[in-house]
Amino acid sequence: MDFFNKLGQKISEGGRVLSDTTDKLLEIADNKLEINRIESEINEIKMFIGELVFKNYLGNNVPPALIQEKCEELERLFQEIARIRGRLDQMRGVTYCRRCGGQVKGGEGFCQNCGYRVN
């Protein structure tokens, strides 16, 4: 009886580990999708800013406040991407090399870019 109880416990623990991993992968995929969405928004805003600058060049007076506003929007979106990337790195256990800024993947202990030993 005890054996079956333990077996049941182990199976449910295994199930929990599996669903934790699945949740993590889903969260990583969600974050990547969010980054893609923000990146296409960034590209649209960049094109729009480009059009405004060109209109100015052609002699149409585009209010500088409008360009300023769009640039601030870009800055906010870049910050948002940096925040999501930071969260992704944390989930994957990625840190960055102190010598060159390259990626150091979790558990590897050395920089993939320059070979610097982190630990």
Ligand SMILES: [Zn+2]
């Ligand atoms: Zn390095």
